Amino acid sequence: MAIGIFDSGVGGLTVYKTISEHFPELDMHYLGDTARVPYGSRSQETVINYSLQCAGFLVDNFDIDTIIVACNTASSYAIDHIRKKFKVNVIGVVEPGSYSALQVTENNKIGVIGTRATVRSGSYVKALKAIRSDVEITQTACPLFVPIVEEMLVDTDIADMVVRHYLDNMMTTGADTLILGCTHYPLLKNVIAKFYPDIKIVDSSEAIIDCINELKLNVNQHSKREIYLTDESPAFETLKNILAGGITAKKAVLKP
Amino acid sequence: MAIGIFDSGVGGLTVYKTISEHFPELDMHYLGDTARVPYGSRSQETVINYSLQCAGFLVDNFDIDTIIVACNTASSYAIDHIRKKFKVNVIGVVEPGSYSALQVTENNKIGVIGTRATVRSGSYVKALKAIRSDVEITQTACPLFVPIVEEMLVDTDIADMVVRHYLDNMMTTGADTLILGCTHYPLLKNVIAKFYPDIKIVDSSEAIIDCINELKLNVNQHSKREIYLTDESPAFETLKNILAGGITAKKAVLKP
Missing domain, CATH: 3.40.50.1860 (Rossmann fold)
Structure with missing residues (x-):
């Protein structure tokens, strides 16, 4: 098998x-x-x-x-x-990622990033709330992340600018944990960690x-x-x- | 009809x-x-x-x-x-765009931008050479232009940086005419014109x-x-x- x-x-x-x-x-x-x-x-x-x-x-x-x-x-x-x-x-990938995030968050505030469809579906919100109903969640769709990865632009100023474009606002919510809700995003983990060194990043594949x-x-x-x-x-x-x-x-x- | x-x-x-x-x-x-x-x-x-x-x-x-x-x-x-x-x-769109470009170029040097598939197909090169065999052509694929347009990021610093990322090199070839070889690209015409004001831009739809x-x-x-x-x-x-x-x-x- x-x-x-x-x-x-x-x-x-x-x-x-x-x-x-x-x-x-x-x-x-x-x-x-x-x-x-x-x-x-x-x-x-x-x-x-x-x-x-x-x-x-x-x-x-x-x-x-x-x-x-x-x-x-x-x-x-x-x-x-x-x-x-x-x-x-x-x-x-949604349920395992949600469990991991709830294990690592210390302030019960979680950010979720993904494609438009994933964010629109609300699937992470449902999965997280089903496990812990009082968790606070902020979602942001980051449609440019996939082409950035596929065009090998991860190590460029463009990637830096796009990461900050999508995430600066979310980081003001006080979330201490960020779920990478798209399988391309782990390749941007280092860029995200560079700008937001304190956030705990959850990669569903793990x-x-x-x-x-x-x-x-x-x-x-x-x-x-x-x-x-x-x-x-x-x-x-x-x-x-x-x-x-x-x-x-x-x-x-x-x-x- | x-x-x-x-x-x-x-x-x-x-x-x-x-x-x-x-x-x-x-x-x-x-x-x-x-x-x-x-x-x-x-x-x-x-x-x-x-x-x-x-x-x-x-x-x-x-x-x-x-x-x-x-x-x-x-x-x-x-x-x-x-x-x-x-x-x-x-x-x-390829043949009409090629005719237009050959009508406006003064130095017989034409740049073509498009998706990976359009560039790889060599269709503009073939169409241009079929009409005027000694024309000089430089091609560049610009895969991030479509998501920039669809995400309404045209008026942002990200668009400026991405346009320069793809086009700065091409502009050193001395081309005086640029074919927008993708139907999304006319929406980036103003950004391109801002950085390269002398280039003649050919929009196939016209x-x-x-x-x-x-x-x-x-x-x-x-x-x-x-x-x-x-x-x-x-x-x-x-x-x-x-x-x-x-x-x-x-x-x-x-x-x-």
């Missing part, structure tokens, strides 16, 4: 990388829907439709027991639909490790690693050495 | 707006494939496939005699395929007016204007008042 991971594109490779490092012998099949990325600006109906197709590809083609939805937008909108349709474990441990899966497999994309992707070529050990991607065709 | 216009998203509304202003009585049906935008980072095969579906939607649903491909990426990759499949006039005139279409129709989108679009809500007279979009479902 193995794990299937999907994301709207290549951002979920930050999750893939974290899991790879923690469980080096685990078998993993990654799918990036690069023919239709990004999901973050699409409607709920469209995100659910695309996400079910991605999950279907993983279940139909590989002997997996667990799907990891390594995309905050898909986790926000589609996870219940995936759980209902497929008889495997389904782990998203929180997923605990979920995998709780499932008590057999993680001693054959270190099989495959990456499938629905279209060629310049962003993948840019990021594959950093996040995927330079692996070559295969073409995936999804059923409508 | 009427005109059908399509684009990968909402950038083609700059073309829609220019045509609307020149031919106020023309009937026009606009389709934006907002469920799969952007095309600019996708492969040739995928762009052709999506473009044929868009053209098919316009031909199947409306009594049109002309399709305007208001997307540089689709014009670069798919226009011959659309011409072969559908028996209507097909106007892209060049299309001459093509429509040459076809000698009946442009005195009923001023019917419709906008269809394949998904809800925050970018459309942001830009509709500037580019589409505040019109409400309808939902389009494309055949695979």
